[in-house]
Amino acid sequence: MSDRGIFTVSFESSLDPIEINRMHSWTLFLTRDGAPVEGAELIVAGGMPEHDHGMPTRPRVTAELGAGRYLLEGMRFHMNGYWEVTIEIESGPTRDRIIIQLNL
Ligand SMILES: [Cu+2]
Incomplete structure (x- = not known):
């Protein structure tokens, strides 16, 4: 659930489980009030708050797959531990933000 409670985002990783240091992609699924959201702009950044560093790559949504699904490419995590x-x-006109927490 997003910060303001407007959207939900779920993801499916092309690598399951996610492996350290392997480039992969995610499919994001965006909904609002239970309905898929199309045509949204999604800007993604990640990092390890406890280490004060970001991701080694700059992941980007490269395609909209329809029905609220978006292809997120360039995902790579280079350390075990807690990521956001x-x-x-x-x-x-609606903006919101969601933080996905991962323990790798
Ligand atoms: Cu780290």
Whole structure:
């Protein structure tokens, strides 16, 4: 659930489980009030807050797959530990943010 409670985001990784130092992609699924959201702008950044560093790559949404699904490429985590992946969401006039927490 996003910070303001407007959107939900779930993800599916092309690598499951996620392996350290392997480039992979995610498919993000964006909904609002239970319905898929199309045409949104998603800006993704990640990092390890406890280590004060970001990701070694700059992941980007490269394709909209329809039905609220978005292809996120360039995912790579280079350390084990606690990561946060932050997704800034812009859909029409509505903005919100969601943080996905990962223990790798
Ligand atoms: Cu680290």
